[in-house]
Amino acid sequence: MPPILSDNVTATTKFHIQHLVKFPPMGVLSDPIYRPLSLTFIEYREGDRVGFILAWFSMIPFIYIVSLATLILFRRDLQTIMYSGGFCVSEVINHYLKIIFKQPRPERTRDRMGLYEVHGMPSDHAQTIFYFMTYLAIFIIMKSQMPGSPRVRSFRNRLLIVGQLILATIVAYSRVYLHYHTIPQVVAGGIVGTCHGIVWYYFVNFFFLQKYSAQILELSLARRLFLRDYGPVPRLLKFQYESETAEA
Numbered sequence: 550m551p552p553i554l555s556d557n558v559t560a561t562t563k564f565h566i567q568h569l570v571k572f573p574p575m576g577v578l579s580d581p582i583y584r585p586l587s588l589t590f591i592e593y594r595e596g597d598r599v600g601f602i603l604a605w606f607s608m609i610p611f612i613y614i615v616s617l618a619t620l621i622l623f624r625r626d627l628q629t630i631m632y633s634g635g636f637c638v639s640e641v642i643n644h645y646l647k648i649i650f651k652q653p654r655p656e657r658t659r660d661r662m663g664l665y666e667v668h669g670m671p672s673d674h675a676q677t678i679f680y681f682m683t684y685l686a687i688f689i690i691m692k693s694q695m696p697g698s699p700r701v702r703s704f705r706n707r708l709l710i711v712g713q714l715i716l717a718t719i720v721a722y723s724r725v726y727l728h729y730h731t732i733p734q735v736v737a738g739g740i741v742g743t744c745h746g747i748v749w750y751y752f753v754n755f756f757f758l759q760k761y762s763a764q765i766l767e768l769s770l771a772r773r774l775f776l777r778d779y780g781p782v783p784r785l786l787k788f789q790y791e792s793e794t795a796e797a
């Protein structure tokens with residue numbers, strides 16, 4: 550004969566298991582839905598060492614953004630602030646281009662569309678990294694030219710420019726290899742990012758800073774934040790080293 554449970558025991562048992570047997574209405578979930586932060590959520594095939602390496606390369610734009618934020622915090626330079634502002638403009642451009650083209654991502658990614666942005670044209674990673682590298686390459690060229698000559702002054706600077714191009718290409722390729730984008734999507738992202746980098750550099754350095762730099766630095770808020778403009782300084786690292794050494 551089975552044991553007879555008291556009413557108190559029965560009520561307690563029902564209270565503890567009711568969430569297991571009482572199902573919510575159709576289409577309604579009792580628990581909240583959790584999603585990963587898709588901007589930094591990168592997958593690669595298990596056991597694929599190349600995919601593992603390229604997944605880290607795919608993170609370079611975000612590492613670069615954090616580095617820029619740190620640089621702004623410690624340098625307070627208008628050039629660096631506008632450089633970062635160009636990234637924000639690039640994100641807006643990319644957002645609306647994806648809405649216009651409405652081109653889906655590769656089929657593997659489409660199966661998990663809840664984890665990623667729906668549209669993939671143009672590639673945000675490719676556009677971002679090519680914007681950063683193009684702007685920086687022009688900056689290096691303009692700062693390191695011999696007077697009256699189009700040649701870049703040092704072999705180190707030329708090597709840095711080539712290295713930037715290689716890095717941007719690897720980041721773009723990683724998006725194709727990991728099946729987040731098609732080749733046309735990363736090529737389009739690279740073209741848009743390069744064009745934006747060229748236009749933004751000349752807008753910042755030949756219009757905005759020349760016209761408004763002095764006015765901005767005269768603002769009381771700019772003085773409280775210790776903002777400065779290193780644009781006219783030809784050899785910035787040497788200048789900072791000598792100034793800080795003399796001050797010390």
